[in-house]
Amino acid sequence: MVNPIWLRTFVTLANTQHFTRTAELLFMTQSGVSQHIKKLEQQLEISLIVRHHHAFELTEAGQRLLLTASDLVEQLESLPQWISEDPDDRGEVRVMSPGSVGLKLYDALLTLQMDVPDLVIDYRFAPNADIEARVTDKQVDIGLMTQAPVTEGLQFTQLSQEQLLLITPPITHDIDFSTLQGLGFIDHPDGYHHGNLLLSQNFNEFSHMSEFKKRGFSNQINLILEPVKRGLGFTVLPEFAVEQSQGGESFNIHRLPQPVAEPIYCVTRKGPQLPSRISRVMRHIERSLHH
Secondary structure: OOOHHHHHHHHHHHHHOOHHHHHHHOOOOHHHHHHHHHHHHHHHOOOOEEEEOOEEEEOHHHHHHHHHHHHHHHHHHHHHHHHHOOOOOOEEEEEEEOHHHHHHHHHHHHHHHHHOOOEEEEEEEOOHHHHHHHHHOOOOOEEEEOOOOOOOOEEEEEEEEEEEEEEEOOOOOOOOHHHHHHHOEEEOOOHHHHHHHHHHOOOOOOOOHHHOOEEEEOOOOOOOHHHHHOOOOEEEEEHHHHHOOOOHHHOEEEOOOOOOEEEEEEEEEOOOOOOHHHHHHHHHHHHHHOO
16 A cells, blocks of 8 residues: 555645655655655665756656545545534435335425535335335435334434325225225225224224225325315325325325324434434434424
């Protein structure tokens, strides 16, 4: 490995074209400058300068080295400042959440990015298991999950909760278990999970979601309510997803006697203090969820 101190001496000498000036700039003696150049030549096993009395010129190898070494020396000199910087207003922050939470948060994070243009938000939608895996693999900085992670090396805090809602076609007003069975179920990636949570707490007849005929499925959060609007079945969705749906008059929302809510956890990796930009986005997320 090339000694960076000798390399800095070489670049300074090549730029000043003067041993005395180089010694002054580097707080060295002229003999110290000569020794650094000699040691660098010995390490590289090639001549870098040719001396002519009190002057010198770079060899072809010296010229090639200068082209590469100038940027390298500049980077090395700025390295202490670069690694000590921890700005909260620039850099990329990678966020991943289930679709419903994302419908609530994405607009708020875009507003933050408009206020802080050098802060880049990379937002992805995924189910809980994928989010946990991506945070663990360091592919995501902030994961928002509706189930607590179980992977060692992750930490989490509950930020909020999201109520689950029963949604039926607009012509359905009075709800009982037999009515739901007659409608059938519009499924989605978390459909059975959400349905089991809400219906088990509100209908004594309920045992499992398999009791309902499946009438449709969509993995696009903004399309799940479309078949419900057209009378094809009922579904169970988190409140954030329902809030963002257009045409609320096209379906009925039923708040059942026993409310059920899913927690929303903020998940990050355990380790040193989080970078300031990530902490800033986390604070913005928490405020947005409570707004």
